Amino acid sequence: MLITDELVTYLEALGRIKLPEESRAKAQSDLQEILQYIDTLSELDTEGIEPMSHALPLTNVMREDIVQPSVSPEEVLLNAPEQKNNYFLVPRSFE
Amino acid sequence: MNLECMTALELGAAIKKGEISAVEAAKFSLGQIDKYDKKLSCFVTVQDNVLARAEEVQKKIASGEYTSPLAGVPMGIKDNMCQKGIQTSCGSRMLYNFKPTYDATAVEEIMNAGAVPLGKLNMDEFAMGSTSETSWFGVTKNPWNTECVPGGSSGGSAAAVAAGECFYALGSDTGGSIRQPASFCGVTGIKPTYGSVSRFGLVAYASSLDQIGPLASNATDCAAVLAEIMKHDSRDNTSVATKGINLDAVMNMEVKGMKIGIPTDFFGEGLDSGVASCIESAAKQLEAMGAQIEKFDMPIVKYAIPAYYIIASAEASSNLSRYDGIKYGYRAENAGDLLELYTKSRSEGFGMEVKRRIMLGCFVLSSGYYDAYYRKALQAKALIKSAFDKAFEKYDLILGPVAPTTALKIGENLSDPLKMYLGDVYTVMINLAGLPAASVPCGFDLNGMPVGMHLIGNYFDEEKILGAAHAYQQVTDWHKRRPTGLDII
Numbered sequence: 001m002l003i004t005d006e007l008v009t010y011l012e013a014l015g016r017i018k019l020p021e022e023s024r025a026k027a028q029s030d031l032q033e034i035l036q037y038i039d040t041l042s043e044l045d046t047e048g049i050e051p052m053s054h055a056l057p058l059t060n061v062m063r064e065d066i067v068q069p070s071v072s073p074e075e076v077l078l079n080a081p082e083q084k085n086n087y088f089l090v091p092r093s094f095e
Numbered sequence: 096m097n098l099e100c101m102t103a104l105e106l107g108a109a110i111k112k113g114e115i116s117a118v119e120a121a122k123f124s125l126g127q128i129d130k131y132d133k134k135l136s137c138f139v140t141v142q143d144n145v146l147a148r149a150e151e152v153q154k155k156i157a158s159g160e161y162t163s164p165l166a167g168v169p170m171g172i173k174d175n176m177c178q179k180g181i182q183t184s185c186g187s188r189m190l191y192n193f194k195p196t197y198d199a200t201a202v203e204e205i206m207n208a209g210a211v212p213l214g215k216l217n218m219d220e221f222a223m224g225s226t227s228e229t230s231w232f233g234v235t236k237n238p239w240n241t242e243c244v245p246g247g248s249s250g251g252s253a254a255a256v257a258a259g260e261c262f263y264a265l266g267s268d269t270g271g272s273i274r275q276p277a278s279f280c281g282v283t284g285i286k287p288t289y290g291s292v293s294r295f296g297l298v299a300y301a302s303s304l305d306q307i308g309p310l311a312s313n314a315t316d317c318a319a320v321l322a323e324i325m326k327h328d329s330r331d332n333t334s335v336a337t338k339g340i341n342l343d344a345v346m347n348m349e350v351k352g353m354k355i356g357i358p359t360d361f362f363g364e365g366l367d368s369g370v371a372s373c374i375e376s377a378a379k380q381l382e383a384m385g386a387q388i389e390k391f392d393m394p395i396v397k398y399a400i401p402a403y404y405i406i407a408s409a410e411a412s413s414n415l416s417r418y419d420g421i422k423y424g425y426r427a428e429n430a431g432d433l434l435e436l437y438t439k440s441r442s443e444g445f446g447m448e449v450k451r452r453i454m455l456g457c458f459v460l461s462s463g464y465y466d467a468y469y470r471k472a473l474q475a476k477a478l479i480k481s482a483f484d485k486a487f488e489k490y491d492l493i494l495g496p497v498a499p500t501t502a503l504k505i506g507e508n509l510s511d512p513l514k515m516y517l518g519d520v521y522t523v524m525i526n527l528a529g530l531p532a533a534s535v536p537c538g539f540d541l542n543g544m545p546v547g548m549h550l551i552g553n554y555f556d557e558e559k560i561l562g563a564a565h566a567y568q569q570v571t572d573w574h575k576r577r578p579t580g581l582d583i584i
Contacts, residue, residue, distance in 0.1 A: 023447065027447075027450070038468070046474035055529030
């Protein structure tokens with residue numbers, strides 16, 4: 001698997017990040033090296049093995065649907081970088 | 096009273112007997128921080144209400160409200176656990192100003208036991224790293240040699256305990272982040288079984304692997320902390336009700352008759368000879384104490400790192416998508432529209448290692464690559480779990496090194512991420528399998544840097560791991576050695 005400049009741009013877009021111009025080349029070669037190592041996994045025979053997301057046999061945990069106190073809007077907004085009238089403030093997203 | 100050589104349980108007992116007050120203990124720890132932390136940078140934040148809390152705790156010990164053997168003992172909390180009103184930065188610029196409005200369950204539980212928190216401990220950014228060098232707040236130094244890293248990501252927690260700045264600390268372990276710094280700093284640390292300590296209020300890195308645990312100066316201190324925080328929590332859907340920890344069971348455990356397996360694949364290429372010889376001596380010591388030691392093959396070891404970095408990065412890329420510059424945390428200035436606000440805030444807020452893992456995670460989850468990488472890694476995880484299941488049919492515990500080397504020099508691996516990842520070879524598979532495992536001091540290399548042995552147990556066998564570690568610590572004194580050069584640095 002070759003990490004091309006286009007793929008780096010695509011991954012930046014997926015992750016909503018932008019690498020600083022001066023570290024792009026290094027990031028590309030680091031990702032290439034990491035992926036090359038990760039590719040050793042393809043040697044492992046996994047035929048017929050069920051993928052496992054949790055090691056412990058946990059199933060969906062249910063609880064009664066009871067109304068419980070939640071945090072207040074004031075508390076929710078305590079860490080907001082910008083707010084107005086008890087709402088999060090964001091730049092205009094529709095013209 | 097010489098507090099410098101005291102364990103958390105010894106100090107707790109002295110406070111209970113009235114030989115020393117919680118306030119005096121807190122003053123001592125604040126003094127230690129004053130003396131050493133400028134050089135070591137273990138703490139990101141030192142709380143300003145420490146003495147007031149100590150006074151409150153002292154009163155509640157007197158009134159009988161706090162009965163824990165740890166009540167009044169000063170401690171530290173890794174900076175990825177929410178504590179109401181206290182900056183919880185996760186070592187990142189992204190959360191440089193974040194003050195949670197609630198306590199993490201583990202914090203709540205330890206506070207209910209009468210803990211006196213001194214502050215928040217430094218870590219690799221979002222717990223991604225094995226050196227504590229990726230923190231936005233600077234590099235923590237190893238108390239044994241300040242030119243070396245303390246390990247990571249719970250580097251601040253391990254270094255603070257080793258330097259005597261606090262009597263125990265809470266850390267978290269996603270791929271070795273408690274055990275590896277414990278090994279590098281010569282302290283005892285345990286990652287309990289996945290689900291046994293609530294993750295509610297722990298800033299998420301890779302949710303299927305993250306687990307909170309203690310770092311302390313010996314196995315019984317770790318057991319005492321675990322006894323307080325290992326409780327079922329309905330706010331964490333992966334929380335498991337366990338039988339808890341019985342301190343007496345840990346203290347009375349005998350190694351005699353235990354069957355301990357050593358995977359031969361842990362002793363392959365890349366393992367330092369200094370580390371290997373310490374682990375071999377520890378095995379001989381355990382054998383002399385009556386354990387039956389046996390070697391066995393575990394060839395799946397070589398696939399642990401690829402599987403881990405796929406799964407952890409995938410989960411990280413998803414978990415970290417919550418940082419948008421809107422609800423909390425860092426927000427970039429002068430963003431034109433919403434997308435630019437996300438991208439600018441995240442690009443300026445996250446460091447390089449976090450960006451790398453987000454991109455890797457996006458890659459392994461992206462269409463066309465999902466089956467070859469993410470699905471394959473989950474299959475490898477299943478194979479790793481069944482290899483351990485098979486081993487535990489035969490053995491009580493598994494023994495090996497925690498890390499292939501002792502603490503590296505600062506900067507040595509920072510520019511070579513793959514080399515840093517390879518150092519996690521022994522620890523990541525434990526998280527993939529969800530097992531409990533401890534790092535226990537078992538010697539020093541030729542440069543005088545500490546070495547930890549890895550004691551791995553079956554699911555919910557924390558008592559057995561810590562019991563064996565305690566028995567070992569009754570006949571060895573590696574865990575009692577303290578860095579000597581601290582006062583002259």
